Amino acid sequence: MRAKSAFLLALILAGCGSTPKPAEPPRLRAALEAESDGAKRYARGEFGAAERRFDEAMRLFASVDDGPGRTRNRLHLARTRLAQGRAEAVLDLLNGADPAAEPGPALDVLLLKAQAQLALARDAETQQSLAAAAALCGAACPQAASLNLLQARAALAGNHPQEALAHADSALKLLHDKGEAIETGNAWRLIAAARLAGGDAAGALPAAEAALDIDRRLALPEKIARDWLLIGDIRRKVGAGDTAAAYRRALDVASAAGLAEVARSATQSLAQIK
Amino acid sequence: MSLLTQYDADAESLRRGIRRFLLVALLAMLAVAVAIAVRQGAFRQTTGYSFVANSAQDIVKGQAVRIAGFRVGSVTNVKLKDDGQVAVDIEIDADYMRFITHDARVELHKEGLVGSATLEIMPGADQSRLAPAQARLTFSRSDGLAALANQVRDEFIPILKDIKTITGTLADAEKGLPGTLARIRESADALNVLLATSNRQVEGIGGTAIRVLGKTEQSLGQFSQTLEATNQRLPGMLDRTQQILDRTQQVIDHAEKIAAEAETSVPPILRDGSAAAADAREIIGGAKQTWPISSFIDPPAPAVLKPDSDPRGEAGRAR
Numbered sequence: 105m106r107a108k109s110a111f112l113l114a115l116i117l118a119g120c121g122s123t124p125k126p127a128e129p130p131r132l133r134a135a136l137e138a139e140s141d142g143a144k145r146y147a148r149g150e151f152g153a154a155e156r157r158f159d160e161a162m163r164l165f166a167s168v169d170d171g172p173g174r175t176r177n178r179l180h181l182a183r184t185r186l187a188q189g190r191a192e193a194v195l196d197l198l199n200g201a202d203p204a205a206e207p208g209p210a211l212d213v214l215l216l217k218a219q220a221q222l223a224l225a226r227d228a229e230t231q232q233s234l235a236a237a238a239a240l241c242g243a244a245c246p247q248a249a250s251l252n253l254l255q256a257r258a259a260l261a262g263n264h265p266q267e268a269l270a271h272a273d274s275a276l277k278l279l280h281d282k283g284e285a286i287e288t289g290n291a292w293r294l295i296a297a298a299r300l301a302g303g304d305a306a307g308a309l310p311a312a313e314a315a316l317d318i319d320r321r322l323a324l325p326e327k328i329a330r331d332w333l334l335i336g337d338i339r340r341k342v343g344a345g346d347t348a349a350a351y352r353r354a355l356d357v358a359s360a361a362g363l364a365e366v367a368r369s370a371t372q373s374l375a376q377i378k
Numbered sequence: 379m380s381l382l383t384q385y386d387a388d389a390e391s392l393r394r395g396i397r398r399f400l401l402v403a404l405l406a407m408l409a410v411a412v413a414i415a416v417r418q419g420a421f422r423q424t425t426g427y428s429f430v431a432n433s434a435q436d437i438v439k440g441q442a443v444r445i446a447g448f449r450v451g452s453v454t455n456v457k458l459k460d461d462g463q464v465a466v467d468i469e470i471d472a473d474y475m476r477f478i479t480h481d482a483r484v485e486l487h488k489e490g491l492v493g494s495a496t497l498e499i500m501p502g503a504d505q506s507r508l509a510p511a512q513a514r515l516t517f518s519r520s521d522g523l524a525a526l527a528n529q530v531r532d533e534f535i536p537i538l539k540d541i542k543t544i545t546g547t548l549a550d551a552e553k554g555l556p557g558t559l560a561r562i563r564e565s566a567d568a569l570n571v572l573l574a575t576s577n578r579q580v581e582g583i584g585g586t587a588i589r590v591l592g593k594t595e596q597s598l599g600q601f602s603q604t605l606e607a608t609n610q611r612l613p614g615m616l617d618r619t620q621q622i623l624d625r626t627q628q629v630i631d632h633a634e635k636i637a638a639e640a641e642t643s644v645p646p647i648l649r650d651g652s653a654a655a656a657d658a659r660e661i662i663g664g665a666k667q668t669w670p671i672s673s674f675i676d677p678p679a680p681a682v683l684k685p686d687s688d689p690r691g692e693a694g695r696a697r
């Protein structure tokens with residue numbers, strides 16, 4: 105009993121003796137809370153709610169003339185809209201930024217623009233953005249792996265599978281032991297797609313399965329469903345008998361997650377093999 | 379000597395009396411002259427205006443100028459211009475200048491059809507701006523008896539001409555009434571012939587028509603049966619439709635009632651909910667900052683999203 109009392113007393117004294125945390129101004133605190141909440145929702149895949157919170161945070165930071173906070177949340181907002189498949193809105197958002205008022209990560213902006221341009225199949229603009237990003241990145245930069253992956257996607261879109269494979273391999277090497285599971289999954293998916301496009305369907309299958317394994321661990325429904333679609337395509341190419349099963353898995357996942365576009369693709373693929 | 383002195387004093391007194399009398403008489407004459415001048419308006423302040431007329435008929439120098447029937451001035455000059463028109467100058471008492479707007483016009487009209495002519499100034503609609511001194515006003519002349527007679531004549535002559543033309547046309551043997559009657563008679567004869575031919579043709583068609591009518595009668599009989607069947611079923615269907623409509627109406631009424639209730643009850647609930655959420659956020663925010671909870675919670679900080687170059691996994695299927 106005496107020991108418990110002594111421990112409690114020590115705890116209280118420690119609490120009283122600790123340095124008081126400096127209080128932030130309420131408006132800045134609200135902005136940071138909105139940003140933090142948006143990030144949590146983004147991680148949970150609640151993109152609509154995340155968008156609202158990032159937008160609120162962006163406005164709050166703008167209202168206290170906090171340029172870095174505003175830019176950061178603009179980029180968060182752009183990423184959220186990309187996840188929602190609203191590429192046009194992303195370009196509007198990024199092009200609407202005033203570089204003088206929001207000086208910041210030009211490389212990140214270029215990479216996000218390239219993603220949006222890829223989604224809109226604007227190949228020439230994508231190449232321009234990626235060339236500018238590569239010039240900014242130089243020999244090495246923290247975003248080098250992402251840049252390589254986007255270059256691989258652009259090459260694949262331009263029907264250059266070997267080039268795409270080279271970029272995806274480079275990205276995979278850069279990501280080794282970095283703990284960036286999402287980008288690693290993207291790299292494996294790109295390797296699988298590049299190998300399939302290059303005629304190496306047998307080599308594509310383990311890469312696609314590696315991507316699926318990572319995406320399952322991260323519990324990302326859209327990526328899992330698209331991985332299954334890719335696996336179905338590969339199995340179809342090699343003439344495996346369980347192609348329909350892969351498409352059905354894609355359909356199941358997409359239907360459960362409410363991904364209408366992916367579900368439609370799966371249904372079409374199923375119809376094609378019947 | 380004393381008598382002469384007395385005489386001089388009387389003469390001086392008489393002379394003084396005469397001088398006084400003459401002075402008083404002169405002053406009285408002057409007063410009368412001034413009174414006459416005042417009466418004649420010699421000391422009145424006046425303003426000049428002018429107008430141009432086609433003719434000087436009924437306009438004379440000294441003629442009264444009126445506003446609303448009151449004499450306010452007179453014509454001071456009437457002269458013929460080089461272009462054949464008549465320039466008329468008028469003077470108006472300054473007191474009445476306020477009635478003469480920039481768009482006022484001078485009208486010459488007669489009292490009755492044959493009375494004397496008077497010049498009347500008619501103020502314009504825009505009362506906000508007065509005509510400046512020496513302004514040229516517009517002039518118009520109201521129609522007299524001669525003008526009225528001319529107008530009547532002008533109206534009647536075309537009517538008389540029309541009557542003459544109509545009667546001439548009616549009397550024409552070819553195009554008039556006799557010719558028309560002859561053509562009607564011819565048309566009636568032709569119609570009789572046509573009717574006779576038609577009668578013969580209709581007799582031929584009659585047989586065929588009777589057969590067709592027989593078939594039509596049969597079809598109508600069948601149609602009548604169908605209608606009877608429909609008649610038997612229709613009341614039931616109508617009853618059911620009516621029931622459905624009644625139920626739909628009930629549902630709509632109910633929905634309207636709910637919507638009306640919601641309209642009044644939901645906004646306060648939402649406001650209360652919002653206020654409650656704000657309170658809860660405040661309480662939680664306060665609790666978060668309170669020791670020892672604050673020790674376990676990280677303060678909000680700038681977020682870093684994990685890099686993802688393909689958030690939708692679209693790279694799997696190349697375009």
